[in-house]
Amino acid sequence: MIIGYFGDPGSYTSMAARLMLGGRYVSYRSILDIVNAIERNELDFGVVPIENSIEGQVGQTYDIIYYKDIYINSEYYMKIDHCLIGNSEINKIRFVHSHPQALAQCSNFINKNGFIPVPEYSTSYAIKTISEINNDEHAAIGSEEAANLYNLKIISKSIQNNINNYTRFISISKHMNDHGDKYSIGFSLENRPGSLSRILNIISAFNINMTKIESRPYAKNPFSYIFFIDFEDNGYGNVLIDIIKRETINFKLIGLYRKSGIETGY
Numbered sequence: 392m393i394i395g396y397f398g399d400p401g402s403y404t405s406m407a408a409r410l411m412l413g414g415r416y417v418s419y420r421s422i423l424d425i426v427n428a429i430e431r432n433e434l435d436f437g438v439v440p441i442e443n444s445i446e447g448q449v450g451q452t453y454d455i456i457y458y459k460d461i462y463i464n465s466e467y468y469m470k471i472d473h474c475l476i477g478n479s480e481i482n483k484i485r486f487v488h489s490h491p492q493a494l495a496q497c498s499n500f501i502n503k504n505g506f507i508p509v510p511e512y513s514t515s516y517a518i519k520t521i522s523e524i525n526n527d528e529h530a531a532i533g534s535e536e537a538a539n540l541y542n543l544k545i546i547s548k549s550i551q552n553n554i555n556n557y558t559r560f561i562s563i564s565k566h567m568n569d570h571g572d573k574y575s576i577g578f579s580l581e582n583r584p585g586s587l588s589r590i591l592n593i594i595s596a597f598n599i600n601m602t603k604i605e606s607r608p609y610a611k612n613p614f615s616y617i618f619f620i621d622f623e624d625n626g627y628g629n630v631l632i633d634i635i636k637r638e639t640i641n642f643k644l645i646g647l648y649r650k651s652g653i654e655t656g657y
C-alpha cells in the first residue's frame with residue numbers, strides 16, 4: 392500500500408500517517424499534490440491535516456474533500472508539542488521559520504520574543520532549511536523528532552499558545568468506506584430564513600450527536616457558503632442523510648469512518 396503524506400520527512404503529518412496506516416510512505420510538499428497523485432492512481436491513500444484545536448480549519452483540506460472525488464476513510468487526533476529548534480541561543484535568534492499553522496499556534500511565544508515569522512511549506516521543511524543555512528539568527532518551529540532527524544538542538548519546548556494543542560488528521564482516498572460510526576457531509580443552502588436551522592432540527596429530531604459544524608466560502612458565488620457537518624451514527628445515519636440530501640443543494644457524502652478522539656487517538 393502506498394501512502395502519501397503532507398510535508399518533508401519529519402512533518403507532524405508523517406508521524407500521524409505512520410500511526411494511522413501501514414505501507415510505503417511518500418512525502419509531498421502540498422495537499423493538492425497528494426490529491427493529484429491519488430487521482431492519477433499513484434497513491435492508495437493520502438494523509439493530511441484537517442483542523443487544529445488552537446487555529447481551527449485547514450481550509451485547503453475542506454475544499455478538496457468537498458470539490459474533488461475524494462473521501463475520508465479515517466481520522467486521528469494527535470497532540471502537537473512544538474519546539475524552537477536550531478543551532479543557536481534564544482537571544483541571538485531573529486527569524487523563526489515554520490508552517491503557517493505552526494507559526495499561528497505559537498504566536499504568543501513569537502510575539503513575546505520579538506521574532507519575525509517566516510512561512511515555509513511544512514515544519515520539517517523549515518527545520519531542514521535551518522540545518523542547511525547554518526545562521527545563528529534563524530531557527531525553526533517543529534517537533535522533537537524532526538529536530539533529531541536533521542541533527543539540530545531543541546532550544547525551547549512546548550511553545551504553543553495552549554498546552555492542549557491537538558491536530559486532527561484524516562486519511563483520504565478515491566473510495567468511500569462501507570462501514571463506520573461517524574459521517575462527514577457537505578452541502579449548500581438556499582439563502583432564506585431558517586434553512587440551516589431546519590437541518591439542525593432534523594439532526595436533533597433523530598437524537599444524533601453532531602460533533603462539528605464548519606463553513607467555507609463558495610468562491611464562485613461571493614458570500615455564499617458550503618456547510619460541513621460531522622455526526623456520530625446512532626443507527627439512523629443513513630435515513631438522516633437521505634432527508635438532508637433532499638433539503639439541501641449540492642449535497643456530498645464526504646466520509647463514513649470509525650470515530651476517534653483525543654482520549655484514544657494518540
Ligand SMILES: O=C(O)C(=O)C[C@]1(C(=O)O)C=C[C@@H](O)C=C1
Nearest residue numbers: 402403404440490492513514558
Ligand atoms: O508542517 C507540518 O509538520 C505538518 O504536518 C502540517 C501541520 C498543519 O498544517 O496543521 C500539522 C500539524 C500542526 O498543526 C502544524 C502543521
